Amino acid sequence: MDRLIKKNWWKALGVLILLYVFVMGMLVPLKPGITQVTPSATRTNSQIVLDVQGYNTHFDEAKDTMRIWIKMDDEYILAATRITVKGPTQVEAAFEIPAYLPSDRRVQDFALVIDNHIDGAAVRPNALLVTQDSIDLAMGQTVWRSDRMENLHQLKGITFPFRNILGETIRNTYFHVSLWLAMMIIFTAAMVYSIKYLRKQERRFDHWAAALTTVGLLLGGLGLLTGAIWAEYTWGKFWSWDIKQFTTLIALLIYFAYFVLRRSFPDEAQQARISAVYNIFAFVALIPLIYVLPRLTDSLHPGNGGNPAFGSEDLDSTMRMVFYPAVIGWTLLSCWIASLLYRTAVIEEHLWDEEPTHD
């Protein structure tokens, strides 16, 4: 580590990776999506005209290839009878809902699918709710004129997935989530150095532990801040006492206490030893706080309390191409900052120990 801090290649690498993350993360457009469908409910045996709002779409340029369906499942699909394009992001589609649905539920939900040659296919799940006047599964299966949904267009170019509610804020994944992961890496490293200090009793390990903890605290603060901004957009409030927000705040308080503890010892060796002990203890106390408790209680975060997980489906391969480099980039940058803090601490100690030759 001490040889590595004089080398520059990994610092340059970190900065380059972060530049890539910022450029890709901010400039790659979102996949075209559907933001609104009105009306959202109707009855059987009726004609309905749906007003569809698109996002990042080119309906007017792709007027000739526009196709719109409502879809119950892979078998029962209904194509629009008439499509009127109102603008690049607005289109009207008329449907004739038959008298019976091929479903034994009173209220059946339908997904809306739009396809054209520029934007490719876009889906909005649960776009339309249809209430049946009378339920008859057999009648529904005979009445239903099922249309084929074939030859869907593929969108060309690189895009990030479009998600309802999230919209453009999906880009925050590269900041909020990756800062958070980088923080865990840095705190783990700080704990490793605390253990090293207790084993070897060398002062430099204590400097490393303190420097890494400082940077970890900075990353945690930034993670909390980016999270709060994201929460304001998606949940409507900066702070809603979500269990994860709460436990993160407590985790940061534990590490603030580490610095309070450091300052309360005049003797350096004692300070180093006791703060190393506390750092290990705090890290162990952190694990139930961050990994166990949020799973017990309902949370607004994705993957908790019945919310869909933010993983397999949402983090698609394009996002992975930015997300994993972002974690590495933030970690490298944090190591750079920590190495600067470490060198400052070493120089300060050196100056302190030097006998004043003249005054």
Added chain:
Amino acid sequence: MNMFRQTLRLLWRDWVLEWRSSYALSGIILYVIATVVLVYSALLNIGPQLWNAIFWVILLFAAVSAIVKSFVQESQHRQLYYYSLVDPLALLAAKMIYNTLLLFGLSLLIWGMLALLTGNPVKETGLFVLAVFLGSMGLAIAFTFVSAISAKAQNSATLLAVLGFPIIVPILLTLVKIGANALGFIQDTSITGDLLILMAINLTLLSVAILLYPFLWRD
């Protein structure tokens, strides 16, 4: 003398010391009675939800004032003397066991006082006793170790609060949840899971404390 006998002997010594300087124990008991009476006369009508919150909050502060003196009450020289006589881990174990029992007794006192004034809202007594015992154990382990850390600094009482409060939050959150179940205003099927997690937190904190204490006591 093996470690077990040393621990028992130290436990006895802690009890004798407490009894001789009975001002500390009676101070805590007075605090508990005063707080319960004050809370009762301010609120008069205490529902189960409020009861649960008040119970754990009073226990938390009783724990702080009971445990803060664990390592502070004896001078550095006397501690050095102990360490030369017995295994340091026996000393830590004795303090933790003593504090667990003390907190368990105090929580039974708080429970009794609250029940006397407001009626007993606890529906599942067995579960609540278990929660109280595991909670006393968790608070005792965490606060005893933190008080061992903070005793090394000058203003140890403040430091104990600053270092200890964030660390016991996971224990308290789980306790409040189990308490809510025992009082019957929340029905939860995963209650054994909560108890196991509480036990797991206690054991992890205990094992880390045992691993780290050898680095702490030397001075």
